[in-house]
Amino acid sequence: MGDLFAREREREDRLDAEHDAALRRKACESKNRYSSRSEAEGAIAACAEHGRGGLSVYRCPYCNGWHLTSHPR
Secondary structure, eight states, X not given: OHHHHHHXXXXXXXXXXXXXXXXXXXXXXXXXXXXXXXXXXXXXXXXXXXXXXXXXXXEXXXXXXXXXXXXXX
């Protein structure tokens, strides 16, 4: 019976790792990284000049860089 519980724990750990990797890809790895908030805000200004509004900046918990998002904070 102990082997059954160990296999289930391994499965849950694998699923958790896959979920965390997917969150990291979506929140960080698939986005442009800016080294400072002011650099990211400059990118927002450049986007606004080309008609793309509604962007905001957030500090990434994965890379400690800055990313842009269209989701309101």
